[in-house]
Amino acid sequence: MLHFILENSVTAIACLITAFVIQRIYHKEKQRKDPMRTVDGIKWFGLAIWAWGIGALVNLVLIYGLRMQITDKIVIYFGVLFSLVNSLFILLSLPSIEHYKRRNIIVRMVERFSEREFSIFFGGILMMITFVFIMASYNNQAISNSFIWGIDIPISVVVAFSLLNELKEAFINRKMKFMYLPCFALFLLIIVAVTLRIIPQNQIDQIVSPEFWALVRVTTALSYKILFILLFSILLYSWKFLSEKELKENTIGKLEGEKKKLVKEIRQLRIANESHLSTIDMLQKKRREAIEKVRDLEKATRIVLSDRQKEVLGNLGVCGSDKSYTEIAEAMRISVDGFQAHIYQIKKILNISGAGGKEQLIAFAIEHNLLEHATISLKSDE
Known part of the structure; x- marks a missing residue:
């Protein structure tokens, strides 16, 4: 029980504070009119962390406020629900992770639909599956909690793999290949965390003590959530840094382009000016000749003969x-x-x-x- 409270307390505090900060960043970047796809990615990452924080808070309310047991099916149902919501938000955020490599098939599927269409599609399928699981397991004591978590396991694995691929390509694109190791560590932690949920407790008790097993579960769950937040923060910072760098480079490039254009215009003006000066010299010469002729005519008209x-x-x-x-x-x-x-x-x-x-x-x-x-x-x- 103590380990469960510790896990959910730390998760609720860390995730809710982080999600609040991320949402503030999202609103700030939205006002700056940065690329909407990237800004939307900040929103969905923030909502994914919100889902973790709210899920942990709900668990605490159910255990402390309503005096439910950790093994109660209602607690498991809410855990699965918030895990699926978290997976949905992470999937929606993946297209915003910028890189130049080919997207994996999961991200391409997400990109084919609008955010609203994908949310309805994803939510509709999972609601039907969840409804079947609940109806089959609520009053059936033979169905274990591990079986209920089976709804979330394949989706979490797919999301973890897609997240690993996108983060890896994004960091490589930012010339941060060394970040592949923590990305792979995040993938392994997610796989371990979801795998631990489906291992029956009675089998674990035969191998290790319940306290040690609970400690492993808490450590794994907190580790991958904190690592996820850390990687996202690094990704966000690198995106911001690169965006500002690209903005400066674009500004410099634009100024260089304008400079070349001005130099070209100045050269053309000089050529035109030289041509005009030549024309002016010719016109002045003709003018002098005309003046001479006029003078000759005037001189001729001034001749007085008897x-x-x-x-x-x-x-x-x-x-x-x-x-x-x-x-x-x-x-x-x-x-x-x-x-x-x-x-x-x-x-x-x-x-x-x-x-x-x-x-x-x-x-x-x-x-x-x-x-x-x-x-x-x-x-x-x-």
Whole structure:
């Protein structure tokens, strides 16, 4: 009795406090909007530990409050019930354990259903099996407590194996291969704990003393629960550490990506800027040329010729290609010296010098519509 009270008291205190802390962590992480699958895993792990704590507390109430015996079938029924609930919560938490290896078949089955569907499916099957066991064993003294625990044994073994596989892969993924040993120890402790439940007490009494056997059961039960909590805490801490590390790496990667993008944009802007500068230089050159032309035009428009000079240029434009200065002077009925003087003044005004002066004067007369000032013509002269 003392060992039973010790086991359930320690289990209730440790599990309820741990479960409360885990649920607080769950609500905090949920508010931070971390990946929902991982956050849900925290919730289900916490509820699994709750189930252990509540189950231990119910056992204490039944033994202390209602004065039931440890071997009473009601106590065994509640023990099986909370063990099955714990198995359900652990199964629901397994998909949240992150790793990159292929999931085992049990986890893949859990992933195929929603949490609600799997809970209904799991609970429905177990309720039917449990109902059959209760109806068959409640008033039947021939059915032992070990037989009642038979409902929970195969499920606990399957859950323990799945948990071992997922924890192993998760720790390997986190480069913590040394954690495989405590994971395997947890698996063995669970197997031993569930096996001890189905060994008949009368057979044990023939081998070891009841006190020693009770001590072994208490030690095994407490050991695997404490080890489970410890492994989950390490897993949770490593997940949090890796999440923060991945967040920093993602932030650094994002900043590096933005930096590369900015460098590329700066390079493109430099190329575009050089192209624009080249275009600007070309436009400025064209602008200077245009300004020079405008200045030339303005200079040309500032040329002031007298009517007589316009007449000379007009006559030169009409007949200059076919007649000499002397012939044009005679046609205009002026002296050759006077005509030459007009030509000299016009060249000076137009800044014409050197060979080809006559041709330049003719071109100027034609370009500036001075032929209308002509007073002679080739036809009339002929």
